[in-house]
Amino acid sequence: MCEKHQHQSAAIADNHEGHDASRRKFIHATSAVGAGVMLSGLVPSLATAAPLAPKPGENIKSKGYAAFDDSGFLKPWEFERRPVGDDDILIDIKFASICHSDIHQMKGHWAPQQYPQVPGHEIVGVVAAVGKNVTKFKVGDRAGVGCMVDGCADCDTSTSRGEQYSPQTKFTYGHPDDRSPTGITQGGYATNIVVRDHFAVHIPEAISFEEAAPLLCAGVTTYSPLLKFNLKKGDKVGVAGIGGLGHLAVKLAVSKGAEVYAFTTSPGKVADIKAFGAKEVIVVDSPAALNAYRGQLDYMINTLPVAYDVAAYASVVKPFGTYTQVGMPNGFTVSVNALALSASQVNFNASLIGDMKETQDIVDYCVKHDIRPEIQVIPASDVNKAWESVIKKTARYRYVIDSSTI
Amino acid sequence: MCEKHQHQSAAIADNHEGHDASRRKFIHATSAVGAGVMLSGLVPSLATAAPLAPKPGENIKSKGYAAFDDSGFLKPWEFERRPVGDDDILIDIKFASICHSDIHQMKGHWAPQQYPQVPGHEIVGVVAAVGKNVTKFKVGDRAGVGCMVDGCADCDTSTSRGEQYSPQTKFTYGHPDDRSPTGITQGGYATNIVVRDHFAVHIPEAISFEEAAPLLCAGVTTYSPLLKFNLKKGDKVGVAGIGGLGHLAVKLAVSKGAEVYAFTTSPGKVADIKAFGAKEVIVVDSPAALNAYRGQLDYMINTLPVAYDVAAYASVVKPFGTYTQVGMPNGFTVSVNALALSASQVNFNASLIGDMKETQDIVDYCVKHDIRPEIQVIPASDVNKAWESVIKKTARYRYVIDSSTI
Incomplete structure (x- = not known):
C-alpha cells in the first residue's frame, strides 16, 4: 500500500540543490531517536510502547516548528501545552502534513497573528494519555486531528450545522485559548498535542499514519461539499486547482x-491527474480554456487558495448548478463579476472543512475504497523549503513532516 | 389609481432650488405639443390617432437625450433609427423611466462606451407602425420595451434559459447594431423606438403608461428571481436596497x-417601506444591524447597484438558503469574503432582468394585484437633476420622463 502511493522522503521539487544536505540532516535527526521511530507510521505498537504519562494538572512540554513573525520562516521552538483535562487526550504526533492554510495564516494573510505560533492541522499520532472522562480513546490508539481541537460537542450549532460553525470551537492553531500557556492554540508541526477527545478521530490500522494525515483537512474539506452535493455516478464534476486538496477531490x-x-x-500535472482517474484535464492558460466548457458540468469545486475570477470558473457549471469554493485566498476575499455570474445562472457557495462526523467518515471512506493522497515525507528541517514549493505549485501533492525529526 | 400611486411632476428631492425654473420649462415644453399629450398616459387613443406611417426602408427620425461622453451629463440630440423591418414595430414613446443602470453605463462604469448614446430601457408608448410579418401588435396598441430590442426569439438559449442569455440578443442601448445608423442601439429617453415585435410586451389599459414603465426593468428584474425561488406564503424574504428595484421587490x-x-x-425611507407592507425595516448603519438577523430568512434579494459586503448581507439567510444579487455595481464586481460565505452556508447567485414571458407576466401580475411603482413624473429637461438624485439616494422611488417634453 505505502509503496504504491507514497514517495518516502522525496526531494522537494523546486530545490534540488539543498536536497543532499537536507537528507543528511534527516538521517542525522532520525538516527538520534532510533530506527524504530522511522517505522512509526507503519508499526505504531513500537512507538506507543513507552509514553510517559503526564502528571495531572501539569503543562505538557512540547517541541515544534514555529513562525516568529509574518515572514513565513519557521524555526524550532520549545513550548508548553495545557495540561490534559478530564475530556482531553494527549497525542504523540507521528506525522503532520502541510496545508496552504498554514502558510496563509503564519504570513498574516488572513489576519494579524500572535507569535510564536506552531502551524499544522493535519495531524496523526498515538494517544499517550487520556483524561478521566474519556471513553472514545485509550492510550495506544491511533488518532488524527484536523482543524479543530476544542469546543462544545453538542450545542445546537455543532449538532445541526457542524462543529466548525460553532462559536465555541477552537481551531487548531492561533486560536485564543485561556488554558494554553502561550495564550493561543499551537498546531501540529510538533511532537505532541492536547485535544478534546471529541475533536480527534480514529485512524484504522489499514492506513499508514503519513497517508492519513492529509485526510484531516484536505480530505474532509473536499469530501464534505461532494457529500452535500450528493454526487451520483456519471455526474460531470469539475475540480479546479489540483494541489493538496484538488488531487484528493479528483480521487x-x-x-x-x-x-x-x-x-x-500546471501543464506538468496533466499525466498525474489522468492517472488519478480524471476524464479530462484542462490546462487553464487563458479564459478561452474555460469558455470551451461553458454550462457543461453538474457541479464544480474550486480549491484555489489565491484570488481568481470566480464567475469565469463558475460558468463551466450548468445553469442552476452549484459551484463551491473551498480554497481561502488572502483576506479570504474573492471577487465576483455579478453580470457573468448572472449569465451562468450558477449558485456560488463556499465550504469550510467539515464536521467531526465527516472527518471520521473521510478516513474510513478512504480506507474502504483504497484512496490515498500522494505524499512526500520530509524531515522537519525541510519545512521552509517545502513551503516555498507549495507556493510555487511544485508540491506533488502533499508534504508530510515526520515528527520524529523535530 | 394614478392619484393613489403617483406623484405627478414632483420636485426632485435634492434640488429644490432648480425646481421652479424646471417647472416653467416643463410647462413650456408640454404646451408646445398640446395638452392632449399631457394625458397621453391615461388616454392613449388621443395620442395614437395620427401617427405618420414611415416609408418602408426609410430611417426613422428621433429626438432624445443622449450622453456625449462619460461625464454622465445628458443633452438633447436628434438622430435616426433603423427602418422598421418586417418583424419590427415602431413605438411612439410616451414615458421612459430612469434606472441606475442608465447612469452606470453612460458613465462607462461597466465598459467604455460609444457616444452619443441615448439611455433608457423602461419604455412605454403606442405602436405607430408594424412590419409586414408582425401579428403580435397592431398600430395603436399600447406597448412596453425593457432591456432587449432585437435578437432571436426561438434559439435554444432563448427558449430554455431566456432571451437575455442568448448571444444574439441586442440590448436596448449601446449594443453594436449594424442596422442602426449610429452603429449602436439607442434607448428610450427619446420620442420613439424601433424594436423587434418579440421584444415588446402589451400594456393593458388598466395601468397607466407612466406606472407601467418601471415594470419593464425594475419590475421584471425583481419578479424573475422571486418567481424562481417559488416564494410561498409566510416565507421570510429579505430585500436589501430599497430604491427603484427594491421597493418593487418589497411590494x-x-x-x-x-x-x-x-x-x-436610508432612515428617511422607513415609513414608506412599512407602507409598502414590509414586516420589518432594518436601517443598516453598521454590520451589527445585519448580525441581529443572521440565519433568519428563507431568501434574500439584493438590489444595491454599488460595491458592498456580499457575505455580510448573505449571512441573514438560513443555511442552504439562496441570496440573489440583481444590482450591478461598477465593473459589475462585488467582493465576497469566502470564509464568511462558508460560515453562512448560503448560496449566492445573480440574476439578469428576466425573459420576455416574465416581462409580460410582471405587467399582467401588477395589473391583477393592483401593484404600482412609486413614481415621480419629470420633464426631460430635469433628467440630469434626476440622475443626481438617484445617485444621492433621494429618489422616491422611480423618475419617469414624460417623452412629450423632449
Missing part, C-alpha cells in the same frame, strides 16, 4: 463514479 | 404573502 469524485474534469494551471 | 414579495424584511441605509 474522491472518481471513486463516486463521476466524470471528472480537472482544471489546472 | 411583489408582500403580494405573495411573504414576511418581508427590508434592509436600507
Whole structure:
C-alpha cells in the first residue's frame, strides 16, 4: 500500500540543490531517536510502547516548528501545552502534513497573528494519555486531528450545522485559548498535542499514519461539499486547482463514479491527474480554456487558495448548478463579476472543512475504497523549503513532516 | 389609481432650488405639443390617432437625450433609427423611466462606451407602425420595451434559459447594431423606438403608461428571481436596497404573502417601506444591524447597484438558503469574503432582468394585484437633476420622463 502511493522522503521539487544536505540532516535527526521511530507510521505498537504519562494538572512540554513573525520562516521552538483535562487526550504526533492554510495564516494573510505560533492541522499520532472522562480513546490508539481541537460537542450549532460553525470551537492553531500557556492554540508541526477527545478521530490500522494525515483537512474539506452535493455516478464534476486538496477531490469524485474534469494551471500535472482517474484535464492558460466548457458540468469545486475570477470558473457549471469554493485566498476575499455570474445562472457557495462526523467518515471512506493522497515525507528541517514549493505549485501533492525529526 | 400611486411632476428631492425654473420649462415644453399629450398616459387613443406611417426602408427620425461622453451629463440630440423591418414595430414613446443602470453605463462604469448614446430601457408608448410579418401588435396598441430590442426569439438559449442569455440578443442601448445608423442601439429617453415585435410586451389599459414603465426593468428584474425561488406564503424574504428595484421587490414579495424584511441605509425611507407592507425595516448603519438577523430568512434579494459586503448581507439567510444579487455595481464586481460565505452556508447567485414571458407576466401580475411603482413624473429637461438624485439616494422611488417634453 505505502509503496504504491507514497514517495518516502522525496526531494522537494523546486530545490534540488539543498536536497543532499537536507537528507543528511534527516538521517542525522532520525538516527538520534532510533530506527524504530522511522517505522512509526507503519508499526505504531513500537512507538506507543513507552509514553510517559503526564502528571495531572501539569503543562505538557512540547517541541515544534514555529513562525516568529509574518515572514513565513519557521524555526524550532520549545513550548508548553495545557495540561490534559478530564475530556482531553494527549497525542504523540507521528506525522503532520502541510496545508496552504498554514502558510496563509503564519504570513498574516488572513489576519494579524500572535507569535510564536506552531502551524499544522493535519495531524496523526498515538494517544499517550487520556483524561478521566474519556471513553472514545485509550492510550495506544491511533488518532488524527484536523482543524479543530476544542469546543462544545453538542450545542445546537455543532449538532445541526457542524462543529466548525460553532462559536465555541477552537481551531487548531492561533486560536485564543485561556488554558494554553502561550495564550493561543499551537498546531501540529510538533511532537505532541492536547485535544478534546471529541475533536480527534480514529485512524484504522489499514492506513499508514503519513497517508492519513492529509485526510484531516484536505480530505474532509473536499469530501464534505461532494457529500452535500450528493454526487451520483456519471455526474460531470469539475475540480479546479489540483494541489493538496484538488488531487484528493479528483480521487474522491472518481471513486463516486463521476466524470471528472480537472482544471489546472500546471501543464506538468496533466499525466498525474489522468492517472488519478480524471476524464479530462484542462490546462487553464487563458479564459478561452474555460469558455470551451461553458454550462457543461453538474457541479464544480474550486480549491484555489489565491484570488481568481470566480464567475469565469463558475460558468463551466450548468445553469442552476452549484459551484463551491473551498480554497481561502488572502483576506479570504474573492471577487465576483455579478453580470457573468448572472449569465451562468450558477449558485456560488463556499465550504469550510467539515464536521467531526465527516472527518471520521473521510478516513474510513478512504480506507474502504483504497484512496490515498500522494505524499512526500520530509524531515522537519525541510519545512521552509517545502513551503516555498507549495507556493510555487511544485508540491506533488502533499508534504508530510515526520515528527520524529523535530 | 394614478392619484393613489403617483406623484405627478414632483420636485426632485435634492434640488429644490432648480425646481421652479424646471417647472416653467416643463410647462413650456408640454404646451408646445398640446395638452392632449399631457394625458397621453391615461388616454392613449388621443395620442395614437395620427401617427405618420414611415416609408418602408426609410430611417426613422428621433429626438432624445443622449450622453456625449462619460461625464454622465445628458443633452438633447436628434438622430435616426433603423427602418422598421418586417418583424419590427415602431413605438411612439410616451414615458421612459430612469434606472441606475442608465447612469452606470453612460458613465462607462461597466465598459467604455460609444457616444452619443441615448439611455433608457423602461419604455412605454403606442405602436405607430408594424412590419409586414408582425401579428403580435397592431398600430395603436399600447406597448412596453425593457432591456432587449432585437435578437432571436426561438434559439435554444432563448427558449430554455431566456432571451437575455442568448448571444444574439441586442440590448436596448449601446449594443453594436449594424442596422442602426449610429452603429449602436439607442434607448428610450427619446420620442420613439424601433424594436423587434418579440421584444415588446402589451400594456393593458388598466395601468397607466407612466406606472407601467418601471415594470419593464425594475419590475421584471425583481419578479424573475422571486418567481424562481417559488416564494410561498409566510416565507421570510429579505430585500436589501430599497430604491427603484427594491421597493418593487418589497411590494411583489408582500403580494405573495411573504414576511418581508427590508434592509436600507436610508432612515428617511422607513415609513414608506412599512407602507409598502414590509414586516420589518432594518436601517443598516453598521454590520451589527445585519448580525441581529443572521440565519433568519428563507431568501434574500439584493438590489444595491454599488460595491458592498456580499457575505455580510448573505449571512441573514438560513443555511442552504439562496441570496440573489440583481444590482450591478461598477465593473459589475462585488467582493465576497469566502470564509464568511462558508460560515453562512448560503448560496449566492445573480440574476439578469428576466425573459420576455416574465416581462409580460410582471405587467399582467401588477395589473391583477393592483401593484404600482412609486413614481415621480419629470420633464426631460430635469433628467440630469434626476440622475443626481438617484445617485444621492433621494429618489422616491422611480423618475419617469414624460417623452412629450423632449
